[in-house]
Amino acid sequence: MHVVVLAGGVGGARMAHGFAQVLSPEDLAVIVNTGDDFEWHGLLVCPDLDTVMYTLAGIANPETGWGIAGDTWAALEMLGRYGGETWFRVGDRDLATHVYRTFLRRQGLRLSEITARLCRALGVRPAVWPMSDDPVRTMVDTEEGRLPFQEYFVRRQCAPRVYGFAWEGLERAQLAPEARRALEEAELVVIAPSNPYVSIGPILALPGALDLLRDRTVVAVSPILGGQALKGPAAKMMAELGEVPSALGVARRYQPFLNGFVLDRVDGALAPAVEAMGVRALVTDTVILDPPARARLAEEIIRWVGSWG
Amino acid sequence: MHVVVLAGGVGGARMAHGFAQVLSPEDLAVIVNTGDDFEWHGLLVCPDLDTVMYTLAGIANPETGWGIAGDTWAALEMLGRYGGETWFRVGDRDLATHVYRTFLRRQGLRLSEITARLCRALGVRPAVWPMSDDPVRTMVDTEEGRLPFQEYFVRRQCAPRVYGFAWEGLERAQLAPEARRALEEAELVVIAPSNPYVSIGPILALPGALDLLRDRTVVAVSPILGGQALKGPAAKMMAELGEVPSALGVARRYQPFLNGFVLDRVDGALAPAVEAMGVRALVTDTVILDPPARARLAEEIIRWVGSWG
Numbered sequence: 001m002h003v004v005v006l007a008g009g010v011g012g013a014r015m016a017h018g019f020a021q022v023l024s025p026e027d028l029a030v031i032v033n034t035g036d037d038f039e040w041h042g043l044l045v046c047p048d049l050d051t052v053m054y055t056l057a058g059i060a061n062p063e064t065g066w067g068i069a070g071d072t073w074a075a076l077e078m079l080g081r082y083g084g085e086t087w088f089r090v091g092d093r094d095l096a097t098h099v100y101r102t103f104l105r106r107q108g109l110r111l112s113e114i115t116a117r118l119c120r121a122l123g124v125r126p127a128v129w130p131m132s133d134d135p136v137r138t139m140v141d142t143e144e145g146r147l148p149f150q151e152y153f154v155r156r157q158c159a160p161r162v163y164g165f166a167w168e169g170l171e172r173a174q175l176a177p178e179a180r181r182a183l184e185e186a187e188l189v190v191i192a193p194s195n196p197y198v199s200i201g202p203i204l205a206l207p208g209a210l211d212l213l214r215d216r217t218v219v220a221v222s223p224i225l226g227g228q229a230l231k232g233p234a235a236k237m238m239a240e241l242g243e244v245p246s247a248l249g250v251a252r253r254y255q256p257f258l259n260g261f262v263l264d265r266v267d268g269a270l271a272p273a274v275e276a277m278g279v280r281a282l283v284t285d286t287v288i289l290d291p292p293a294r295a296r297l298a299e300e301i302i303r304w305v306g307s308w309g
Numbered sequence: 310m311h312v313v314v315l316a317g318g319v320g321g322a323r324m325a326h327g328f329a330q331v332l333s334p335e336d337l338a339v340i341v342n343t344g345d346d347f348e349w350h351g352l353l354v355c356p357d358l359d360t361v362m363y364t365l366a367g368i369a370n371p372e373t374g375w376g377i378a379g380d381t382w383a384a385l386e387m388l389g390r391y392g393g394e395t396w397f398r399v400g401d402r403d404l405a406t407h408v409y410r411t412f413l414r415r416q417g418l419r420l421s422e423i424t425a426r427l428c429r430a431l432g433v434r435p436a437v438w439p440m441s442d443d444p445v446r447t448m449v450d451t452e453e454g455r456l457p458f459q460e461y462f463v464r465r466q467c468a469p470r471v472y473g474f475a476w477e478g479l480e481r482a483q484l485a486p487e488a489r490r491a492l493e494e495a496e497l498v499v500i501a502p503s504n505p506y507v508s509i510g511p512i513l514a515l516p517g518a519l520d521l522l523r524d525r526t527v528v529a530v531s532p533i534l535g536g537q538a539l540k541g542p543a544a545k546m547m548a549e550l551g552e553v554p555s556a557l558g559v560a561r562r563y564q565p566f567l568n569g570f571v572l573d574r575v576d577g578a579l580a581p582a583v584e585a586m587g588v589r590a591l592v593t594d595t596v597i598l599d600p601p602a603r604a605r606l607a608e609e610i611i612r613w614v615g616s617w618g
Contacts, residue, residue, distance in 0.1 A: 042412040072383050078405035082430045084412075092401040096387035099408070103351040103393075121391045 001302060004186040005030045008199020009048045010065035010231055011223055013055035015192035016126070018294030020056055022302065025125035029182035030056075033194070034111070034130045035138035035167060035202035036149045040088055041079065043098040044105055047150070048199065049115055049130055050097060057122035065231065068093045087155045112176045129182060131203045134173035138198050139166040149198060158233035162240045167202055175206045183212045188305055191220035193286060195234040196253050197241075210257060217308075219260040219301055221286055222247035226266040230287065248273055255279060259308075262286060262301060280308070310611060313495040314339045317508020318357045319374035319540055320532055322364035324501035325435070327603030329365055331611065334434035338491035339365075342503070343420070343439045344447035344476060344511035345458045349397055350388065352407040353414055356459070357508065358424055358439055359406060366431035374540070377402045396464045421485045438491060440512045443482035447507050448475040458507060467542035471549045476511055484515045492521045497614055500529035502595060504543045505562050506550075519566060526617075528569040528610055530595055531556035535575040539596065557582055564588060568617075571595060571610065589617070 003023060005016045007030050016030040030052055037046045047066065054060040054068055061067040071091025080086040090098065097118065104114045110133040119128050138149040142160035152158060175183070183189065194200055204210060224247045229235040235245035243249045251261045251274050258279045263270055264286040271281040282304050288294040312332060314325045316339050325339040339361055346355045356375065363369040363377055370376045380400025389395040399407065406427065413423045419442040428437050447458040451469035461467060484492070492498065503509055513519060533556045538544040544554035552558045560570045560583050567588045572579055573595040580590040591613050597603040 041408050042415050043408065072381060072401065074381050074401035075384060075405040075408070078402040079409055082405065082409045082427060084405075084409050092381065092383035092404075093387040095401075095404065095408070096384040096391065096393075099350050099352065099384070099404070100388055100391045100393050106351050118391060 001027060001306070002185050002187045003028050003190060003302070004182050004188070005190045005192055006194075006200055006203050007031065007048065007052055007192045008033045008194030009036070009051040012048065012192035012194040012199060013052045013060065013065070014288045014294050015190065015194075015221060015298070016052055016128075017055050017291060018288060018296070018298030019190070020126050021291065021295035022299045023126070025127075028126035029179075029186075030126060030128045031131055031179045031182060031203060032128060033199045033202050034132060035136050035198060036153070037135065038137065038148060038150050040090065040098065041084055043095075043102045045088070045090070045098050046101070046111070046115075046130065049128065050094070052128055053115070053119055053122060053124055056119070056124040056126060056128065059122065067091050088150060089154075110176070112178045116178075127178070127182060129179040130176055131179055132173045132206060133176045135169045136173045136202055136206075137168040138202060139168055140198070141166065153198075153233070158236060162233075162237050164241070165197060165201065167205060170202070170205055173206060175208055180208070180212070183209070183216070186216055188302070189213060189216050189218045190301060191218065191254060193221040193223035193230070193288075195223060195229070195232050195237070196250050197234070197237055213257040216257075217259050217305060218254070218257050219262065219305060220250065220254045220258055221262040221297070221301075222250050222264065222267065224250055224267075225264040225286065246270070251277060251279060260301075260305065262297075310336060310615070311494050311496045312337050312499060312611070313491050313497070314499045314501055315503075315509055315512050316340065316357065316361055316501045317342045317503030318345070318360040321357065321501035321503040321508060322361045322369065322374070323597045323603050324499065324503075324530060324607070325361055325437075326364050326600060327597060327605075327607030328499070329435050330600065330604035331608045332435070334436075337435035338488075338495075339435060339437045340440055340488045340491060340512060341437060342508045342511050343441060344445050344507060345462070346444065347446065347457060347459050349399065349407065350393055352404075352411045354397070354399070354407050355410070355420070355424075355439070358420075358437065359403070361437055362424070362428055362431060362433055365428070365433040365435060365437065368431070376400050397459055398463075419485070421487045425487075436487070436491060438488040439485055440488055441482045441515060442485045444478045445482045445511055445515075446477040447511060448477060449507070450475065462507075462542070467545060471542075471546050473550070474506060474510065476514060479511070479514055482515060484517055489517070489521070492518070492525070495525055497611070498522060498525050498527045499610060500527065500563060502530040502532035502539070502597075504532060504538075504541055504546070505559050506543070506546055522566040525566075526568050526614060527563070527566050528571065528614060529559065529563045529567055530571040530606070530610075531559050531573065531576065533559055533576075534573040534595065555579070560586060560588060569610075569614065571606075 274281040583590040
């Protein structure tokens with residue numbers, strides 16, 4: 001079964017890693033949000049792509065979910081000494097990724113080509129594709145004004161109340177050819193338990209993405225459990241945008257193209273409401289911190305979809 | 310006494326450090342070769358400026374003379390894993406310098422302004438100025454063809470026979486305003502024991518530099534001792550260019566604007582030949598590996614020039 005995972009950062013990387021353990025590499029492609037990409041001291045940083053790449057390469061920092069295990073901070077400390085901004089934490093090994101990516105970008109390679117090169121070097125065998133080769137920048141409209149995503153997410157630690165989002169560059173952006181082809185060939189599209197607004201939202205907003213999803217079998221894994229996000233500001237954003245933070249709200253968001261929705265056991269009572277939307281519901285353990293749990297969930301989803309006949 | 314030191318890399322940094330120990334900061338400016346600057350993975354690297362800056366900041370690696378003491382290599386190792394070139398060794402802290410300099414350069418700051426900012430952050434109090442804000446790139450014409458300086462110097466370890474030099478960008482380059490002002494105000498210009506061809510040569514080749522030197526008291530310290538260079542390819546280059554490698558050849562090169570020449574004791578016998586050129590000669594210890602030796606030589610030069618009356 002050809003599977004495409006739509007992924008943001010940590011949650012997306014964990015779900016992708018589950019499928020990577022149970023599928024042959026040629027049957028898996030991960031399409032990753034690039035809306036939270038940004039320029040850091042002149043370097044192109046792609047946090048979600050890196051988190052997925054490092055996780056699939058087996059070098060992700062297991063404690064944070066992002067960054068490289070055992071990375072050191074000598075360059076960042078020195079940058080701070082020079083007066084550089086250090087609120088976005090870049091380790092020494094991680095810095096090499098940004099330097100090399102920026103170097104290849106300036107040579108004219110597309111982000112998809114660069115990502116393939118970096119992944120190959122790290123021994124990542126499933127395909128990892130940025131959603132777009134064109135820059136798209138998520139802006140968060142807050143009570144403190146419009147903030148670039150990383151300013152909101154890392155520097156302000158999601159504290160300011162959110163009113164909405166805007167995507168700079170989206171009007172000129174296209175799905176990358178590799179991502180589009182992967183979606184066209186997908187027998188199953190899995191929307192990872194990533195933030196529906198700022199991780200999955202930008203992917204779905206690209207021209208043609210929704211049409212491709214409508215023609216395919218799409219399953220989403222809820223990033224909300226018992227009204228809370230396991231990681232990140234998804235639940236807080238829902239509340240601030242006037243919605244009850246609930247897995248149900250996520251299912252409703254994806255409903256127009258959704259065939260199946262995976263709920264955590266704590267939300268088992270919501271399954272009938274999901275089914276009432278015409279969407280199949282699977283209730284299971286969705287906390288996938290460790291690699292075996294990730295593989296188990298991936299396998300369960302494949303078996304479940306296979307059973308639909 | 311207002312002193313300006315013309316410097317290349319390690320030898321220049323050591324001589325500058327000598328004067329920094331015996332003069333008040335406002336009486337010392339170091340003008341540094343930028344002919345060996347180059348782009349490394351898209352970053353602007355200025356090896357001589359960095360060596361001078363790190364040495365004056367007291368953080369230079371005492372074993373190599375270049376780089377930062379105790380620096381680590383995590384980023385370089387990762388760059389190598391991605392397929393990047395690693396023959397030019399950049400430590401993690403050193404990498405921060407190149408990232409931040411490139412960042413400021415892309416924001417439109419001149420190299421002189423950037424250098425001042427980096428030096429201030431590292432607590433370097435004497436002025437350190439690049440010779441030019443315009444890119445000048447030393448090319449070495451060798452039996453293997455024309456090589457960019459770092460390719461010749463680091464990658465090929467000065468092995469190919471040298472036929473000559475060329476400076477890309479020189480025809481459009483000017484002395485930086487700060488370097489020019491420092492020269493105009495100098496009561497003594499000291500040419501450090503740096504390579505006459507590739508370290509001092511580019512500084513002298515900038516429009517107006519020779520005229521400024523002719524109007525000033527200029528002392529050079531020989532980089533050649535007993536027919537050998539203490540460090541680097543100066544003696545080898547002299548031989549390959551058809552000259553007998555000797556301190557005398559260096560004095561002859563600088564003779565048109567030279568007032569005094571400092572020879573090592575091993576070359577004491579050459580002093581009369583120097584004086585026969587109309588240049589005063591000082592014979593002393595010129596090996597200045599450790600900080601006290603550097604200060605001693607600087608003090609001796611100041612006393613010597615002061616005694617001319």
